Amino acid sequence: MEEPITRDTTVDALERRLRDAIIDGRHPVGALLPPERELAASYGVNRTTLKHAFVRLMQSGLVETRHGVGTRVRDFWRLGTAELLPVLVLRDDAWLGEIFEVRRQVGALIGALAARRAGPPDVAALRQQVTAVRTGSDSDQVQLADAEFHRTLARATGNRVYLLMTNTLLGGYLPVRQALAQPFQDAAAAADRLHPVAEAVAAGDGDAARRTVEAYMTDTEALMRAQGDKPPARRRRR
Template sequence: METLPRETVVDVLENRLREEILTGRYPAGDYLPTERRLAERYGVNRTTLKHAYGRLLQAGLLETRHGVGTKVRDYLRLGGADLLPMLVRHSPDWTGEIFEVRRSVGALIAERAAARAGRKHHEELRALLAAVRAAEGGDAVQLADIEVHRALARATGNRVYVLLTNTLFHAYLPVRSALVRPFTDPEAAHDRLAPVVEAVVAGERDAARAAAESYLTATERIMLEELA
């Protein structure tokens, strides 16, 4: 029997405050009401409120100024890509924007990988592509597919591409189970991705970019249809 996580009062309060920040009840730049007033409003003690604040501070939605108060942070101006998983959970509208970046960055990575990958990268890519075909079940195929993209990023020799690839996958992690349809058929998933790997291994930059654009566009269409 699977044990499901149980929400604590801190979890509930954190979610409530996050939603109210992201929906604009507490706009960026404004100070939150005093801890005493908020604790009374939500029917919690101040210790619980402080724990929820701590999580939102770590998430980058709040900042505290000693002796002044707790301010809502302008996350669109000051935040980083690490906020994306939280924003996707809040609103699926972010998913389309993530896919737009996925297309452009993914095509660029494939082109760079074709220009820079060495023999070890080629061997790794072939092995990981074979693992896509051998995987069983949509979830396993999806994870195997992701590893090919991580390897493509590593093959560029640019660690920033590696981190960007990780960030994009983490960004749609909250809705990953709803994006599994392109991966339910291992053979089809393999065949969609194979032209990218083949072009990279052959060192054909233009072909790698075109193959990646085709792959990313096709899988994006299927995944967004599933979300809709």
């Protein structure tokens, strides 16, 4: 018998318990979950609550439900997409290091391509976002304005896939952004880190844009890693 879940966060807690059981392999890939009535009873919840949790797990790509068959654990390591990232980051902060690595590499490519392709409206939008960062009223507003700068930079490449990739990476760590807010405490300093990127793009200098993006990514990552508070995550289980 599973430990009953308190009713104030029932769906959230049930989703978390089921998600951890799936990722940890207690419900193996390809296996059918127990029948709804049995599973709901084991957690001390009703079937409606269980269905809500299933919907979230399906949105994360962890399970699939078929009428008349039941709910089966997907092969999420083979079939899963980036929609899993926020779930995995919340569970295990080691994923942040992997996101940072991709962030550095993809960001440099995006910066160089944006410098080659950006038109005057793109440059104006980038400079506007630097101003938005500089005038942010608090660290959260500054951080969100900074995220929008990177969406604008990706949009300037003219390649929509880069924009979607940027959204994916942002989606991986924005849910835990309060634990990564150190680079955005000082709005002026945050804007100063972005200003060279915008100006390198404005100058059409791909090499300079790559270097300035790499410098930005390295500096902000160091500040995030140095921050005392950790994301609300748990260590990886093998």
